Amino acid sequence: MLKGVDIGGSFVKVLWEDGRKEKYFIRDLKKDKSSFLKRIREIILEGSPTGVGIAVAGFTSKEGKVYRSPNIPVLDGVDFNELLRGSGVDFVIGNDVSVGAYGEWFFDHRDxxxxxxxxxxxxxxxxxxxxxxxxxxxxxxxxxxxxxxxxxxxxxxxxxxxxxxxxxxxxxxxxxxxxxxxxxxxxxxxxxxxxxxxxxxxxxxxxxxxxxxxxxxxxxxxxxxxxxxxxxxxxxxxxxxxxxxxxxxxxxxxxxxxxxxxxxxxxxAGEFLGARGALAFIRGSRSDIRG
Ligand SMILES: [Zn+2]
CATH class of the missing domain: 3.30.420.40 (ATPase, nucleotide binding domain)
Structure with a gap:
């Protein structure tokens, strides 16, 4: 099953394809880079999703690297291809509001x-x-x-x-x-x-x-x-x-x-705007692949 993961300054919010929602408090982990990244990897892989859309508050490349995240400095320079290496999970990543916009189109404004x-x-x-x-x-x-x-x-x-x-x-x-x-x-x-x-x-x-x-x-x-x-x-x-x-x-x-x-x-979408966008983003990328 696919899920959307929104990494924000205080919480990681998750929305699954079947509508389940999860919220993880992460603000206190931000001081230590390695434990923060370990936790993010765990949250992304939790529940063994078949694919994950990831939304990040910050400047993010299409290839999976976070250049700069003013609110989450421990993510600066982090490459999600490295972070998720060996997990085998298929993922897409983007800026939280850009993918949030896609979620608005995908779920509520298809016309x-x-x-x-x-x-x-x-x-x-x-x-x-x-x-x-x-x-x-x-x-x-x-x-x-x-x-x-x-x-x-x-x-x-x-x-x-x-x-x-x-x-x-x-x-x-x-x-x-x-x-x-x-x-x-x-x-x-x-x-x-x-x-x-x-x-x-x-x-x-x-x-x-x-x-x-x-x-x-x-x-x-x-x-x-x-x-x-x-x-x-x-x-x-x-x-x-x-x-x-x-x-x-x-x-x-x-x-x-x-x-x-x-x-x-x-x-x-309320506070799950980014997570819903991330879910739409991975779903949309799958349908593109299917043609
Ligand atoms: Zn300004």
Whole structure:
């Protein structure tokens, strides 16, 4: 049986073909590279899968090497061909949001010709599926849309640049906006909760978040002319009922022609977005092989 494995900063999440889900806490292992990699190998091979799709938060080559993973530095330079040597398991690997986008197409949006996934959590990641094929770019690092500039000389981003989309639309972006409006340093979900309870400052912080979110989505519409934009990730999930106007607002901001073709949907995969994408990725690669 096939399974999808999503290696994140704190957890490894697994989704099997029959719908079984598993979650492994790994954050405390990250200090020691060899025990961390041993555990990752065990989790991947656990249950003797016939094939595994692997999603990794970071820059990942199609051939199986992780170049850099800002949130999981012990994976920097790790070649999964080496890690899984001798196991005989067939695997495919990709960036978590890129394969997540493929999972959106594979499970929920098969009619889509151009699908863009925008996932907002700790950071902002993107994925693209064109005519049913995941788009990885030349070396596997396409769709780093969180770091496209939406305000030149703007707020500092975790990547070291300024004015990135992620600097405004991420958990830390929302938290920073709240502080800039005179609020205390509280977590993103607390701000969203306060906004829903009617606190004026929190409401303004969420409005600012939405303005930047929609401008970035307008850019996606103008660049890719997608029929489907899927929104996902923890921050989006938490404020989903505050984003009901997303489609109307993004259409208003966009040129009429591409704007009228885009539909904005919300992911149904929850926290298993990456794992579901990884599962879709190995399933899709199998059907390619079968022709
Ligand atoms: Zn950035």
């Amino acid at each position: 889509s010709k151009i699908l863009v996934l925008v996932a907002v959590g700790t950071g902002l990641g993107g994925g693209l599926v064109v005519e049913g094929k995941p788009f990885f770019g030349v070396c596997g690092s396409a769709m780093e849309i969180g770091h496209h500039t939406i305000l030149k000389g703007g707020r500092e981003c975790h990547c070291g640049s300024k004015g990135c989309w992620e600097a405004y639309c991420s958990s830390y972006g929302l938290e920073k906006t709240y502080v800039e409006l005179g609020g205390e340093g509280i977590r993103d979900f607390e701000i969203v909760k306060r906004a829903k309870e009617g606190e004026e400052r929190a409401r303004r912080a969420v409005e600012t978040f939405k303005e930047h979110l929609y401008v970035g989505l307008m850019n996606m519409v103008h660049i890719f002319n997608p029929d489907t934009i899927v929104l996902g990730g923890g921050v989006i999930e938490g404020m989903r009922d505050l984003l009901e106007d997303a489609q109307d607002k993004v259409r208003e901001l966009s040129e009429n022609l591409p704007g009228s073709y885009v539909e904005i949907a919300f992911s149904t």
